[in-house]
Amino acid sequence: MAQVLFEPNQKLNDSLSYDITAWALPLAYGVEGYAVKNAISIKTKSQIEIAQKNVPASVYAFYVPWNSRTSAQVLSLLHQANVKVRSAMKKAVFGTLTIEPGGLIISRADNPKIADFEKTVSEIIKIKSDYSFITTGFSTNSKDIGGENFVLLKVPKILMLSGKGIVSTEFGANWYYLDEVVKYPVSIVETSNFNRVKLYNYNTLILSDGSYDFSDDQKKQIDEWIKNGGKVIAMSSAISLFQDREGYALSQFASKEDKEKSEKEEKEVELKKRFLDFEGSERREISGTIPGAIIENKLDKTYPMAFGLGNTYYSLKTNERSFSLLKNAINVAYIPKNFLSYGFVGNDIKKKLPETVTFAVDKRGDGSVIYMMDNPLFRGFWENGILLFSNSLFLVN
Numbered sequence: 001m002a003q004v005l006f007e008p009n010q011k012l013n014d015s016l017s018y019d020i021t022a023w024a025l026p027l028a029y030g031v032e033g034y035a036v037k038n039a040i041s042i043k044t045k046s047q048i049e050i051a052q053k054n055v056p057a058s059v060y061a062f063y064v065p066w067n068s069r070t071s072a073q074v075l076s077l078l079h080q081a082n083v084k085v086r087s088a089m090k091k092a093v094f095g096t097l098t099i100e101p102g103g104l105i106i107s108r109a110d111n112p113k114i115a116d117f118e119k120t121v122s123e124i125i126k127i128k129s130d131y132s133f134i135t136t137g138f139s140t141n142s143k144d145i146g147g148e149n150f151v152l153l154k155v156p157k158i159l160m161l162s163g164k165g166i167v168s169t170e171f172g173a174n175w176y177y178l179d180e181v182v183k184y185p186v187s188i189v190e191t192s193n194f195n196r197v198k199l200y201n202y203n204t205l206i207l208s209d210g211s212y213d214f215s216d217d218q219k220k221q222i223d224e225w226i227k228n229g230g231k232v233i234a235m236s237s238a239i240s241l242f243q244d245r246e247g248y249a250l251s252q253f254a255s256k257e258d259k260e261k262s263e264k265e266e267k268e269v270e271l272k273k274r275f276l277d278f279e280g281s282e283r284r285e286i287s288g289t290i291p292g293a294i295i296e297n298k299l300d301k302t303y304p305m306a307f308g309l310g311n312t313y314y315s316l317k318t319n320e321r322s323f324s325l326l327k328n329a330i331n332v333a334y335i336p337k338n339f340l341s342y343g344f345v346g347n348d349i350k351k352k353l354p355e356t357v358t359f360a361v362d363k364r365g366d367g368s369v370i371y372m373m374d375n376p377l378f379r380g381f382w383e384n385g386i387l388l389f390s391n392s393l394f395l396v397n
Helices: 002-006 025-029 069-080 117-125 168-181 191-196 216-227 236-241 256-273 281-288 347-352 383-395
Strands: 061-064 086-088 092-094 097-099 104-107 132-134 150-152 158-162 187-190 204-207 231-235 293-299 312-317 330-335 356-364 367-372
Touching: 002 025, 025 312, 025 383, 061 069, 061 117, 069 104, 069 117, 069 168, 069 383, 097 132, 158 168, 158 191, 168 383, 187 191, 216 231, 216 356, 216 367, 231 236, 231 383, 236 367, 281 347, 293 356, 312 356, 312 383
Parallel strands: 158 187, 158 204, 204 231, 231 367
Antiparallel strands: 061 104, 061 132, 086 104, 086 150, 092 097, 293 312, 293 330, 330 356, 356 367
């Protein structure tokens, strides 16, 4: 079992598969893994020992590192307790304390009405044992805590649609994340009742993988809501709602020439297929499929959606969807040339993946649309994906 879960290069006896073909835990957790020839002697303890923190009588601000699902759980608790929180946009140094991008700042100045500030906040954030204290608001290498490098986070008010046309397992993975992982409130409404929803009661709309049969009036309603500050997280095939629509950046091809070239190549392939026998058809078809493989992505680590993930993100890709790097949008994660992959990737689709985008943010007016070509919450086990989704939900304003 250990060899299966830690083997980066799975060897398939047969490429015909209906399910994921790679599942290396180091890549799922975003950590480095090493194989050794000999046993390593390691002393372990039956319980994790955490030193008790002595909270000072007067704290200027608390700092919570942003690097795991526990960070998102802390932020969820703070939002629900009506505690105002800032997030660091850049690395900053306060005395001996270094704050990494994405780090949460809970200051007394932002929360003057909280009684017994030290006790209240420390009790909420104690599940993240590596939290620290900030003794001054002035940084030695950045602007002060009240400045533009430390943005005040918006409290998500989430609406998620369910029902006809939506992939139930993908919807379930998203609901599980909200209900069990971060325990954050969400309103779930069936798509058939969308007309009855007062959209402006929410600031975040999650569209799980599926087909959304919105009318033109409903699309215009969503467009206006986005321009006025709404945020949409569109996942997998839900992104088609915005594809090639006026005002949005999502397009499969970067130029008309690229589109014409792709169409010409497809026609040539179809002509050649006329001479092929039936017997090998099934195996030929898999050249254009990717039932589930791990794909290397480069990250724009300066953008909040990538905070805490490093320079590289390994995405679990379970579909053949590919889009050129978007124009007039923020390409947060994209597949580079000569990318690494693990598991089965059809030869035809592998040629199309270089320099295609996986996660992007399309700023429209005061709002935004987050495009997720892959589902980072797939089956709830892709740990690095949980952090990426948390960034999208909580840190992207």
